[in-house]
Amino acid sequence: MPRRRLFFALAAALSLSVPLSVPLTMLPQTATAQERGPVTNLPLPRFVSVKSAEANVRRGPSLTHRIDWVFKRRNMPVEVTAEFGHWRRVRDRDGAGGWIHYALLSGARHVIVDKDLLALNIRPDPKSAVTARLERGVIARMEKCTLDWCRLNAGGYRGWAPKEALWGVTPEEIKD
Incomplete structure (x- = not known):
């Protein structure tokens, strides 16, 4: 089958299976597809650990945002749920979360x-x-x-x- 005809056949099949009134964001995702971070292209969510003995957790992804709390234990595992520039949104075992600078995190698993x-x-x-x-x-x-x-x-x-x-x-x- 020539390429052009194949393209139109595929387009017709897709138009029959997806109604035009449904936005693409509302379509179900495949179970094998995993979200990737826009900065690192690593999977989200993922586990990392806190590299330093003290690490500030901020309300937003910049130094101008308020410090909500401070991690006081080195190697504390946290779950990265989002990325923005040099910042990672993390949450701990209790579900408390915030933004932390990537330099304070390590890929070493704990x-x-x-x-x-x-x-x-x-x-x-x-x-x-x-x-x-x-x-x-x-x-x-x-x-x-x-x-x-x-x-x-x-x-x-x-x-x-x-x-x-x-x-x-x-x-x-x-x-x-």
Whole structure:
């Protein structure tokens, strides 16, 4: 089929499937399409961590906006939900959010333990030996993840923990 005829056939098929009265923004998105940040082209939302021991969280994306609160823990995981220039809108485990300068964030992955006395197992198996127990609120470096387990490093202790007991990693995320 010649190109021109193919183009018109496709255009006709599309016009039949999408009524002209429906704006394109109202059409359903495919499940595989993931939103990308306009500045970094990285997926949104995504998890990162706070690089410094103190990081100001502002009401808007500039130094002229008021500081709403300050992160006081290094390596705190946060979720990036938007980008604007050198600024990233983030939210923490409690849902509190604001804008933070990108220089205060790191791609190094950390998670927060969401379950009290979480067992770190030698292998990703609840029946394997326990190397340590972590209290709720501990921040641990995430080394790798399977569908159900993550390998963590916290205070010199390494081991595997169930993914559902952690905040800072998505359920479907796999990290090698």
